[in-house]
Amino acid sequence: MSTIELEQLPNNVEMESLPCPLGCPAGNEFVLKGRDRLHDLPGEFNVIRCKTCGLMRTDPRPTPESIGFYYPESYRPWARPSKNNSLPKEKPIPAWKRTIKNLLFGKPLIATPPLPSGKLLEIGCGSGSFLHSMALKGWQVQGIEYSAQAGEAVRELRYPIHVGPLESAPGPENPVDLIVGWQVLEHLHDPLPSLKKMAQWVKPNGYLVLSTPDAASFDFKLFKHRWYALQLPTHLYHFTPKTADRMLKAAGWKVEKIFHERNIGNLIASLGYFLQDYLGKTNGLANYLEKFPSRETRLKIFLIPVARILASLGQTGRMIIWAKRMGD
Ligand SMILES: [Zn+2]
Structure with a gap:
């Protein structure tokens, strides 16, 4: 077990505890206790599950005014690309390369619906x-x-x-044809009003495409508070296909398809956290695995077939949801 002493919360960080956002009657069960493993910032947070609808949420959690403390400047999704060449190039991948890749690893998942x-x-x-x-x-x-x-x-x-x-x-x-949000939903303090609002922002037959960690996956069950995608306390909700479907429905969206990303970075980084707890924070292998998702390494190519199998079983820990505006 980890022996890291949890420091006191700074004075400007305030915590709140709110009922289930779907308006369920009171009644929750404790799932786990965890901490910020991404930046090692202080605080301990519970994940609880609503007994009525099954939605898991972080509770207590930093208030909207306080959450900024847990997004330090080094928060990766906000970092500027270090070089201009990290932006996608106009030059497409040559057809022969694509064919070989597809033969070896299967066609890539298409993250957005086939729309003009x-x-x-x-x-x-x-x-x-x-x-x-x-x-x-x-x-x-x-x-x-x-x-x-x-x-x-x-x-x-x-x-x-x-x-x-x-x-x-x-x-x-x-109105737009398509709204996408990659790894956004779990960060929202009150996702329901935003999801409702977005249903007004699309054209008839418009799509919403979201990706979010899947807390019904086996890597969550295996690693629990060491699950890389748990990311406490910035992840305020921990969806499963069922609870995501329930919330989207309540917001006026009809889920058309849920599938899983071909990415096992989650699994490997979680293993890194596990080893850090048992072998120490300075263990080289543990730290290598923990940083694996952000590493540029050719090793990732060899993991694609594994990722593909796990994704087809719905077990990679990150899901993509396609939803259509209800009533169209
Ligand atoms: Zn509920």
């Missing part, structure tokens, strides 16, 4: 690399981003961007 290029809004667009890749495919793109630093990078790419929290963001001027 139209208008796209990305929530939590970071420094804009996904927006850029979609713009190159002919989409008219715009973003909403909480971090001013990341938002500035999008501005430099000359894409329309609203910097600020999603909760208070104005909608797009005209």
Whole structure:
């Protein structure tokens, strides 16, 4: 077990405890106790499960005013790309390379529905690399981003961007065909109103595509408080396919498809956390594994077949959800 002493919370960090956002009657069960393993910031947080709907949430959790403390400047999704060449290139992958790759590893998962290029809004667009890749495919793109630093990078790419929290963001001027949010939903203090609002932002037959960790996966069950995708306390909700479906339905969305990312970075980093607890924070192997998801290594190629098998079994720890506006 970890023997790290938890420091006191700084005075400016306030905690709150709220009922289930789906309006269920009171009644929760304790799931686990954890801490911030990504940046080693102080505090202990419980994950509890609503006895009525099964939705898991972090409780107590930092208030919306205090949560910034847990997003230090080094928070990776907000970092500017170090080189311009980290943005997707206009040059497509040669067909022969793609064919070989597909033969070896299977065709890549298509993260967004097969729509003709139209208008796209990305929530939590970071420094804009996904927006850029979609713009190159002919989409008219715009973003909403909480971090001013990341938002500035999008501005430099000359894409329309609203910097600020999603909760208070104005909608797009005209309805869009597609809204995407990669690893955003679990960070929202009150996701239901935002999901409802977004249902008004799409055209009839418009899509919402989200990705979020899957807390029904076997790596969560195996690693529990050491699960890499738990990311306490910035992850305020811990969805499963069932609870994500329930919340989306309550917000006016109909889930069309849920599938899993072909990525086992989660599993490997969780193993790193486990080894750190047993072999010590200075153990080389433990630290290598913990940092694996952010590492550029060719080793990842060899893990693709494993990731593919786990993804097809719905067990990679990260799911992608396609939802359509209800009533269309
Ligand atoms: Zn509930």
